Amino acid sequence: MIPLSWYLILAAALFCIGMYGVLGRRNAIAILMGIELMLNAVNINLVAFWRYLSPQVIGGQVFTIIVFAVAASEAAVGLALIISIYRQRSTVIAEEVDLMKW
């Protein structure tokens, strides 16, 4: 069978790739894609721990479903914000939206 560590290492790799996207990309939509990658890595961890450590307690899957709901809300609001910013400033590059930069 597959050892638990394989899932955890894969999730860590996906999380770090997503974080590289969040920190390194200029386009706000690409930053949101990085966040989706990070949320998926967390979901893999949650489901793997549920299956390997406590398959009789369904809470692990419930946690994942809550993360799905949060990810959907975050994507909807985030993309609406990006469209709104694009209307006002004609840009989706994160560093050009510097109205509140100190």
Add this chain to the structure above:
Amino acid sequence: MTPVQGLFLVTALAAVLSAIMVVTSPRLVHAALWLIVTLAAVAVLFILLDAAFLAMVQIVVYIGAIAILIIFTVMLTRRVMADTGPQMNRLWWLAAFIGLVLFGALVALLAQMPSWWTATPPAATESFELIVQDLGLSLVDLDRYIIPFEVASVLLLAALIGSIVLARPPADDLETGEGE
């Protein structure tokens, strides 16, 4: 190596490679399509983990809704950022360094948990139908997870209303019928 392990390795390789394409692809639409490949690979992993319901939700919610929403937004905001110019900011090397350090730290932490390193899953005690039934009942059970479930419903409603309000064109555009 068993066939299941082979399937896992192929899926994991697809997930990691397509994730790297998501964060490095110079064309945003291509990045969004690679994101769909990553999400599908994660759905396969959920099936390998006996969480078939979550795999279905992953396909319906992530691929069917979120990825399509991202592609729509890429197309709606395309006039300026026509995939020209640098896609990375000038500190991208620092971002890559932080990512590599975090990955190394996570694997080092994992190496200190020898019981997790080789842990194998306990044999499935319940059939797939029973797991899904238990999951559904636990979400509406007063003694279990009904409060998080209702909070998630309110959160989704708030996000729905909020994104409609945010993405609405300004009021003067609506009056003159100019639209966008």
